[in-house]
Amino acid sequence: MLRKMRLFTPGPTPLLPAAQRAMAAADLHHRTDEFRRVFRSVLDDLKYFYGTANDVILFTSSGTGAMEASISNLFSPGDPVLVAACGKFGERWVELGRAYGLSVECVSAPYGQPVPPAVVAEKLASGRYQGVFLQATESSTGVRLDARAMAEAARAASGDTLVIVDAITGLGTTHLDIDGWGLDVVIGGSQKALMIPPGLAFAGISERAWQRMETARLPRYYFDFRKERKASKNGEAAYTPSTALVMGLAEALRYIREVGRENLIDNARLLAQATRAGVGALGLKLFAPDSPCDALTAVCAPDGLESTAIIKEVRSRFGMSMANGQGSMKGKIFRIAHLGYFDFAEGLAILGALELALHALGVKLPLGAGVRAAQEVYLQKQT
Amino acid sequence: MLRKMRLFTPGPTPLLPAAQRAMAAADLHHRTDEFRRVFRSVLDDLKYFYGTANDVILFTSSGTGAMEASISNLFSPGDPVLVAACGKFGERWVELGRAYGLSVECVSAPYGQPVPPAVVAEKLASGRYQGVFLQATESSTGVRLDARAMAEAARAASGDTLVIVDAITGLGTTHLDIDGWGLDVVIGGSQKALMIPPGLAFAGISERAWQRMETARLPRYYFDFRKERKASKNGEAAYTPSTALVMGLAEALRYIREVGRENLIDNARLLAQATRAGVGALGLKLFAPDSPCDALTAVCAPDGLESTAIIKEVRSRFGMSMANGQGSMKGKIFRIAHLGYFDFAEGLAILGALELALHALGVKLPLGAGVRAAQEVYLQKQT
Numbered sequence: 001m002l003r004k005m006r007l008f009t010p011g012p013t014p015l016l017p018a019a020q021r022a023m024a025a026a027d028l029h030h031r032t033d034e035f036r037r038v039f040r041s042v043l044d045d046l047k048y049f050y051g052t053a054n055d056v057i058l059f060t061s062s063g064t065g066a067m068e069a070s071i072s073n074l075f076s077p078g079d080p081v082l083v084a085a086c087g088k089f090g091e092r093w094v095e096l097g098r099a100y101g102l103s104v105e106c107v108s109a110p111y112g113q114p115v116p117p118a119v120v121a122e123k124l125a126s127g128r129y130q131g132v133f134l135q136a137t138e139s140s141t142g143v144r145l146d147a148r149a150m151a152e153a154a155r156a157a158s159g160d161t162l163v164i165v166d167a168i169t170g171l172g173t174t175h176l177d178i179d180g181w182g183l184d185v186v187i188g189g190s191q192k193a194l195m196i197p198p199g200l201a202f203a204g205i206s207e208r209a210w211q212r213m214e215t216a217r218l219p220r221y222y223f224d225f226r227k228e229r230k231a232s233k234n235g236e237a238a239y240t241p242s243t244a245l246v247m248g249l250a251e252a253l254r255y256i257r258e259v260g261r262e263n264l265i266d267n268a269r270l271l272a273q274a275t276r277a278g279v280g281a282l283g284l285k286l287f288a289p290d291s292p293c294d295a296l297t298a299v300c301a302p303d304g305l306e307s308t309a310i311i312k313e314v315r316s317r318f319g320m321s322m323a324n325g326q327g328s329m330k331g332k333i334f335r336i337a338h339l340g341y342f343d344f345a346e347g348l349a350i351l352g353a354l355e356l357a358l359h360a361l362g363v364k365l366p367l368g369a370g371v372r373a374a375q376e377v378y379l380q381k382q383t
Numbered sequence: 384m385l386r387k388m389r390l391f392t393p394g395p396t397p398l399l400p401a402a403q404r405a406m407a408a409a410d411l412h413h414r415t416d417e418f419r420r421v422f423r424s425v426l427d428d429l430k431y432f433y434g435t436a437n438d439v440i441l442f443t444s445s446g447t448g449a450m451e452a453s454i455s456n457l458f459s460p461g462d463p464v465l466v467a468a469c470g471k472f473g474e475r476w477v478e479l480g481r482a483y484g485l486s487v488e489c490v491s492a493p494y495g496q497p498v499p500p501a502v503v504a505e506k507l508a509s510g511r512y513q514g515v516f517l518q519a520t521e522s523s524t525g526v527r528l529d530a531r532a533m534a535e536a537a538r539a540a541s542g543d544t545l546v547i548v549d550a551i552t553g554l555g556t557t558h559l560d561i562d563g564w565g566l567d568v569v570i571g572g573s574q575k576a577l578m579i580p581p582g583l584a585f586a587g588i589s590e591r592a593w594q595r596m597e598t599a600r601l602p603r604y605y606f607d608f609r610k611e612r613k614a615s616k617n618g619e620a621a622y623t624p625s626t627a628l629v630m631g632l633a634e635a636l637r638y639i640r641e642v643g644r645e646n647l648i649d650n651a652r653l654l655a656q657a658t659r660a661g662v663g664a665l666g667l668k669l670f671a672p673d674s675p676c677d678a679l680t681a682v683c684a685p686d687g688l689e690s691t692a693i694i695k696e697v698r699s700r701f702g703m704s705m706a707n708g709q710g711s712m713k714g715k716i717f718r719i720a721h722l723g724y725f726d727f728a729e730g731l732a733i734l735g736a737l738e739l740a741l742h743a744l745g746v747k748l749p750l751g752a753g754v755r756a757a758q759e760v761y762l763q764k765q766t
Contacts, residue, residue, distance in 0.1 A: 007412060012626065015410045023627060024407035026580055027398045029390060029704055060582050061444050062622040065605045072602075099604045191623065197409055199443050199582050199625030219455075219602065221482045222448045239445040240574065242582030242625060243395060244406060321412055 003319040008350055010139045010169055010296040010323060013340035016195040016255055019248035023196070026244035035243065036235030038250045043232055045253035049194070050171060050186060050204045051261060052178040057228045059201045060242040063168040063189030066201035068096055069223035070164050070185040074209060076217040077101045079130040082123055084108075084115040084150060087138035088326045089166055097133070100218050105129075111329060112298070114138075114291040117146040121153030124161060129154075131162040136170025136186075140326045142288040142298030142335060144174065151181040162209055168192055172261070173268040173295040173339045184209040192295075193264060195255070195341040196248040200241075205229075269294040270381055271338035271347045274374035278351040281373035282358070282365050287333045295339040296323075300332065302363055307334040313357035320353055348374055386702040391733055393522045393552055393679040393706060396723035399578040399638055402631035406579070409627035418626065419618030421633045426615055428636035432577070433554060433569060433587045434644060435561040440611045442584045443625040446551040446572030449584035451479055452606035453547050453568040457592060459600040460484045462513040465506055467491075467498040467533060470521035471709045472549055480516070483601050488512075494712060495681070497521075497674040500529040504536030507544060512537075514545040519553025519569075523709045525671040525681030525718060527557065534564040545592055551575055555644070556651040556678040556722045567592040575678075576647060578638070578724040579631040583624075588612075652677040653764055654721035654730045657757035661734040664756035665741070665748050670716045678722040679706075683715065685746055690717040696740035703736055731757055 007014055028035055046056040059065050075081065081102050083093040086109040097104035107123060109115045115134070124132060132154050136147050147165055154161040162184040167176060171186070172193025178186055184206040191198035205225060213226055222239060231238040256264055272294035276286060279299050287298035301307035308331050311322050323335040336350055351370040358365055390397055411418055429439040442448050458464065462485050466476040469492040480487035490506060492498045498517070507515060515537050519530050530548055537544040545567040550559060554569070555576025561569055566589070573583035588608060596609055605622060614621040639647055655677035659669060662682050670681035684690035691714050694705050706718040719733055734753040741748055 005411070007410060009412050011623070012410070012412055020407040020410075024403040027390060027395070027403075028388070029392050029395055030581070032704070059444075060625075061442075061448070061605060062624070064622045065444070068605045096604050100602045189623075191626075197625065197627040198413070198623040199628060219483045221451045221479050222444060223605070239447045240394070240572075240581040241445070242443075242580065242628070243574075244580040244627065245582060245625070321415070 005319045006321065008320050008322045008336050010192070010335060010337040010339060011189065012191040012198055013193070013195060013337060014342065015197065016252050016341050018251040018255065019196045022251045023244040023248040026247040028243060030240055030243050031236065039237065039241070039246060040235045042246055042250050042253060045257060046202060049253060049256055049261060050178060050188070051176065052186070052204050054178065054204045054206050055229055055232070056202055056204045057225050057232070058237065058241065059223060059228070060199060060237070060239070061201050061223070062198060063166070063187055063201045064092065065223055066187045066203045067092065067166060069220070069225060070187065070203060071096050071100050071102065072218045072220040072223060073225045074162060074185070074212050074216050075100070075102055075130060076215070078103055080105065080128055081131040081133065082107065082120065082129045084120050084132065084134040084145060086113060086115050086143055086145070087111060087135070087140035089135050089138055089140055093133040093166070111141050112143065112288045114143050114145050117149035117153065120150050124153045124157045127158035127161070129161050131164055133164045134166070136165050136167040136174050136176060137293035137295045139169040139295055140329070142293055142296050144291050144293035147176060147183065148181050151183055155182050162212060169293070169295040169339055172264050174293065175265060178204060182206070190245060190249060193268070193340045194249060195252040196245060199245045200249060267342070268338040270377070271342055271344065272297055274344070274347050274377040275336055275338065275351065277373040277377050278370035282355065282370040296335050296337045298333050298335045301334065305361060305363065306331045309361060310334055310357060313361055314353050317357060317360070318353040320350055344378060388702045389704065391703050391705045391720050393575070393718060393720040393722060394572065395574040395580055396576070396578060396720060397725065398580065399635050399724050401634040401638065402579045405634045406627040406631040409630040411626060413624055413626050414619065422620065422624070422629060423618045425629055425633050425636060428640060429585060432636060432639055432644060433561060433571070434559065435569070435587050437561065437587045437589050438612055438615070439585055439587045440608050440615070441620065441624065442606060442611070443582065443620070443622070444584050444606070445581055446549070446570060446584045447475065448606055449570045449586045450475065450549060452603070452608060453570065453586060454479050454483050454485065455601045455603040455606060456608045457545060457568070457595050457599050458483070458485055458513060459598070461486055463488065463511055464514040464516065465490065465503065465512045467503050467515065467517040467528060469496060469498050469526055469528070470494060470518070470523035472518050472521055472523055476516040476549070494524050495526065495670045497526050497528050500532035500536065503533050507536045507540045510541035510544070512544050514547055516547045517549070519548050519550040519557050519559060520676035520678045522552040522679055523712070525676055525679050527674050527676035530559060530566065531564050534566055538565050545595060552678040552722055555647050557676065558648060561587060565589070573628060573632060576651070576723045577632060578635040579628055582628045583632060650725070651721040653760070654725055654727065655680055657727070657730050657760040658719055658721065658734065660756040660760050661753035665738065665753040679718050679720045681716050681718045684717065688744060688746065689714045692744060693717055693740060696744055697736050700740060700743070701736040703733055727761060
């Protein structure tokens, strides 16, 4: 049997073919009008993708680079900040803050559960934090956090608390009213809903955050928001950018404009709903049943079976790569992605493949039941 | 007339076709055995490309990111360091050191001249510097610095002075005996002699430098040498790497192994010699006649003509992009690159195109004389 290799991981995600072609053809210089035109269009289209009037800054790095920038550009040694953490990426905010000598306090929730916004709001009410950090969607566990409630609590308590959101898997999968809710820094990454490989990071930055930079005293050089904003006015990056990825991104953003930002989010949501229904019909448990995100679905391995074995079986039989759990969740859960360039037929295919893989591993289940539950979600949406 | 667009800039440089194809095909996950195999081979082949037994670290960033890392990972606030600066990239070392609160002293030379190694050696003899920073080749001016003499002076004076070399355009164009001379950190970038687009940076790191990191106290997170070395033992990057560029780099390094590192350097040297002979035969002056590097040739515009006009004429007539001067050198010089995927026929073509462009701009010159001088260099090498 033939077997096509396909990504079902929450980053990297399947590549848009037009973007792949543009990447391969990118033998151009970054200080030319040709590239400046593309770079300007990319920054402009990123604002559309974000749904914001704020400037969006682009770095050549992984998303972590832009997370780091939102600390080194905005704070000073010893500043008190709050982190809402319920997974590996929340923990990264804590590590980053401590690496730069901030006074980091953390409200955490067990893996699989969201950080309760009321607890964060109570802390924020003191008005003593210079910033609050969270994930829009915590992709290590498949949880959606309530960015809106936390932002409103920050705004109500103090004009000075910056709201900094890792939306690397949230953008393009989750409705975020960045300007309405007052999200001050929103981080994105190229290999997620943007349909191109990793290597570019983004930050949408509010006026309040630009003002804060005037007085921030942490050291920085490569990841410098103000230097990038200044260069971008001339259609350039401050340092040599990843031209091939920028060319690919221009194509991906053109496609996203055609599809429509809201439709892209709806696509992920429908796939997520169908997948949750499908795995439920197979008797599998969701890892984050209370506040699941739509970027991906985290599923618990059935009793007596390692998720690693399921992932391996699906991959070796059908070429489909799901993600394992990270850290202590490894072997316990598997994750199916919906963010970016996925269509509904692939959503059906991964469920059908999962059913056959579980069957091969000796799990008793009604073949076809997961796919059927997903089909019913599809039909409901059509009426 | 048809016109093919071609880069003659000292980064980005022409892309290796096999690398372009590999980039476009890079729809794979970075935490898989398939990618780990490629990543390991890339790190191993980079050691070959560098000609070092030291570990080479890879970052997803521009070369500046690795320059920054060699400050934030190796020094502590207030450390005294020396910079040898004779161009825009030397000045970047000064800026970087100051951004991180080092006590930076600078020995400089006018644009177009190398920093005299004796002056640097005299300073280093005090043994008081924790590090000395330089460029192997200063690509803003086309100058080669004497990295060997400066490294020897550092070694003679003190076991503690780290020698940190920006070899972004030096690698693959200049003989550097990294281990023999004791170069502690050697920085590289993907869009130079490595024949792929920008977006990856490298650092070859000596045992002395790894030891220094134990006590260095500057803040860092994304650019962390030790975290990357640890991850690389498992064939991984600490943070999601630019997979497409890594796949392209694997192909480029395979090609460089086939060609041979020394032959790649000789190729650049021959092109540089031929170009210097060619522009000389046209009556043009070299900007760095005393210590020219082989990565590129910087040429002064003839009296009464802006280099900008020459660059524009060559590009609009023949599709060939040379580089302008940077900063105060803009309009005064143009730069022709030799680093990476250039062959001798292209060296002849750019000279022939330059002759016709200068002729069109009213410069009196013996058509064909530049090409002929280059051909004579070729013939001398063949005998």
